[in-house]
Amino acid sequence: MPKPVKHLQTQLLDWFSRHRRVMPWRAAKGVRPDPYHVWLSEIMLQQTTVVTVGPYFMKFIAKWPTVKHLAKAKLDDVLTAWAGLGYYARARNLHKCAVTVANEHAGKFPETVEGLRELPGIGPYTAAAIASIAFDRPAVAVDGNVERVVSRFFAIEEPLPLSKDDIRRKAARLAKDNPHPGDFTQAFMELGATVCTPRKPKCSLCPWAADCAARKKGVAEDLPRKVEKAQKPVRYGKVYYISNRRGEFLIHKRTGQGLYEGLYQLPTTEWIDSRTAARKLAAPVRITGLESLGAEVRHSFTHFDLILEIWIGRDTKNTRLAHAVWISADNIDEYALPTLMKKAIRLCMNGNPAKSA
DNA sequence: ATCCTGTAAG
DNA sequence: CTTACAGGAT
Known part of the structure; x- marks a missing residue:
């Protein structure tokens, strides 16, 4: 370590006290934040990203002001409020966690890393973040920002994720016995988010620039290195926009586990690897006169890209369809519709302005 | 290995 | 426009 750790800690904490960003979940300087707010925002x-989370956080605390309120909510309503944020397992765990905290901890979050780790949806990073930020416990939260800062400060050439253990140890060295664990955690991440950015890091503004190994070697922008990832497969299928005489269209709750579990969707075929085979897939709804709109929706998941051909149809004889709900453009927000489906719906309404009116 | 979306870069 | 990337838990 080039300088005593103590000195680096002071530099970072001083920098943070001058550049601390205002966020909806962040308490004013010197004020203890509400653990519920810290937990909700961290999940x-x-x-x-911070920008995306902002409005969702506001919506949630307005609707459910405390963890006990959230515990009493229906999962369906939580998913609806979450719709658009992605990774919906987070919302299911959020609700489970709220129920656990309300029922087994009298509505108070555990204050230790070990206690927090027991809760659904709280892994090593989030446990450390809550313990330090909400309760000022000396825990080191290593997120992607911190990984980047540490990789550069020590000029770690080993690629992520192989270097994770090394990074964690070095992050712990930098944080060891610092006087303000909550501020330090936030400062560490904030440095990565605003100064030590993935591209074009602003080294001239960095409180640690003088001691940064990557900067001295001129490789800051090249770090952290990452192991090459395999290229994503593409899957294909069809989605169906079925409208009725009232201008409503059909959605239904997705069954099964995992992807979009418990969310609503337009009727869709399976999503398969072959484009040609996908073109021959039969519709999941028995409606005559279906036609291709000649448009596609594209969506990218973590492990595959998806291309769905859009088909439209009209239900002229009030067909009864199991588990189906007819909704109009006005009450889209009352259902947990993922962005993929909202994209498809928007395309159909733009493609058929007459029918959306 | 599985889970999403928004934004920046090319 | 298309592609790349950021961002943790189970």
């Missing part, structure tokens, strides 16, 4: 911020 939302998993795999999601």
Whole structure:
């Protein structure tokens, strides 16, 4: 370590006290934040940017002001409010966690990393983040930002994720015995988010620039290195926009486990690997006169890309369809519809302005 | 290995 | 426009 750790800690904490960003879930300087707010924001911020989370966080605390309120909510309503944020397992775990905290912890979050780790949806990162930010416990939260800062500060050449253990140890060294664990956690991440950015890091603004190994070697922008990832497969299928005489269209709750579990969707075929085979797939609804709109929706998941051909149809004889719900453009927000489906719906309404009116 | 979406870069 | 990337838990 080039300088005593103590000095680096002071530099980072001083920098943070001057550049601390205002966020809806962040308490004012020197004020203890509400653990419920810290937890809710941290769950939302998993795999999601600050800007995206903002409005969702506001919506949630307005609707469910405490963890006990959230525990009493129906999962369906939580999913509806979550719709668009992605990774819906987070919402299911969020609800489970709220129920556990309300019922088994009298509505109070555990204050230790070990206690927090027991709860659904709280992994090593989130447990450390909540313990330090909400309760000022000396825990080190290593997120993607911290990984980047540490990789560069020590010029770690080993690629992620192989370097994770090394990064964790070095992050712990930098954080060891610092006087303000909550601020330190936030400062560490904030440095990565605003200064030590993935591309074009602003080294001139960095409180640690003088001691940064990557900067001295001129490789800051090349770090952290990452192991090459296999290229994603593409899957194909069809989605169906079935409208009725009232201008409503058909959705239904998705069955099965995993992907979009418990969310609503337009009727869709299976999603398969072969484009040609997908073109021959039969419709999942028995409606005559279906026709291809000649448009596609594209959507990208973590492990595959998806291309769905859009088909439209009209239900002229009030067909009864099991588990189906007819909805109009006005009450789309009352259902947990993922972005993929909203994209498809929007395309259909734009493609058929007469029918959306 | 499985789970989504928004944004920046090319 | 198309592609690449960021971002943790189970």
